[in-house]
Amino acid sequence: MPIPSEETVADLVVDLIEQRGLDLEGVQISRAGKLSTVRVLVDGENGVSLDQIATLSNEVSAKLDEVDEFGTLPYTLEVTTPGTDRPLELERHWRRARGRKVEVATATETIEGRIGRLDAGSVDIVVRGKSGPTVRAVQLDDVVRAVVQVEFSRPNARELELTGGVAQGRPAPGAAPVAIEQEGTEE
Template sequence: MSPADHDLLRKIVGPVVEDEGLDLEELNVTQAGRRSRVQIVVDADGGVDLDRCADVSRSISRALDDADAMGELPYTLEVSSPGVSRPLTLPRHWSRATGRLVRVDLVDGERVTGRVVSAADTSAQLEIDGHLREIVYLEVTKARVQVEFNRVADGDAGTG
């Protein structure tokens, strides 16, 4: 798919996703045999459940068909929400990770792991070993939410 075709798809899909109150995180088109595979990742504050993915999928499918964006070629549309392994690359990703444990690689080679306390436009506050540390996004080479098993929620310790 050419960059112009990709841009056209974004122009069609973007407003549909926004009208649903979601953010368009990714749009990829690949060939799967004679079919095109259109993969769209959407997100929102509070996450996106399967029912919401199905609703937006129907809306996107109608928009693509109405615009004849895929032409005569058959395609498969996949709409999903980002997995936990999605990198934190935008301020809204950091904001949505508030309360979560993250591992961050910095440009100076340092690697830190801490819990996101707050996130702003240019940096996030992490709690690392009981201390707050500001992490400036421009100094981050890679950041991901860490999967936690058996985390004791605040206020749950000692009850039971």
Template sequence: MSTTQSERLRELLEPLVTSQGLDLEEIAVDSVGRKRVLRVVVDSDTGADLDRIADVSRVLSAKLDETDAMGEGEYTLEVGTPGAERLLTEHRHYVRATGRLVKFQLAQGGELVARILTVDDEGVDVEVPGVRGRRPTARRLAFGDVARARVQVEFNRKDDESGQKEEEA
């Protein structure tokens, strides 16, 4: 997809996504055989459930149908959320990942897996899990120290510090 088409699509679709209370995270046009697929990724501080995704999909589809932004020929519109292992690229992504386990690629080399505790304009406060019975340690990471950060999926995370689930309490 040309930069011009990407910019045009973003200019066209972002106000519509915003009007639905969501943020436009990503736009991609891929060729699948002779068809094209327009993938639009949206999110918000409170997440995006299926009803919100369906609503924004209808709004975007109507706008794309009345314009020539996708040019001639068939295409499929897919609207979704970033997914469980999202890449953190914007300040708002870090805020939304508060409490989550994140793998940080450090600018000086190396990596760190830690839980985001707080986020401010300069960086993040994280908790590095203890290894072999050691206590977790707190650490501060400035945004400039982070080359890349990605949320990690946790299958066995406890809901609270005591290890009890809410319905068991």
């Protein structure tokens, strides 16, 4: 029996994920010979903690083990959050990325700026100008492709102010990485 489709896996786990207050952002299945990887992508309004990922991974694994969809074929399960290269497609993606640098392509132009407020099918993009940053409204229906850009330096304070700040629960652009404490390590 082959590995089930991405749609079948999504149907099996979506309720479980939503019960945890998270959104299913996608399911990806990759096959390499007899080995398969099932990747379940989740996100939430305030981000997703490592503890939530660990708990959800165990719960999704148990759910998939309950059904005969996989038969006896081995697979690796990965429960993770979408990467920064995920296209912004839904309003919640834009809302959660507020304050981040983005490249937006419409049918007529490409705009680079910082994601601002979202309102009634439109998003503000804070763009740099010769006389300082300005806010430009872009209709979401006009967006062909939009991807958050990776940043290594802190953003311009005025740009960030114009965006309305970083979305709650999300890391500030250009912020130092958060140290992860490990039990049993000595300094």
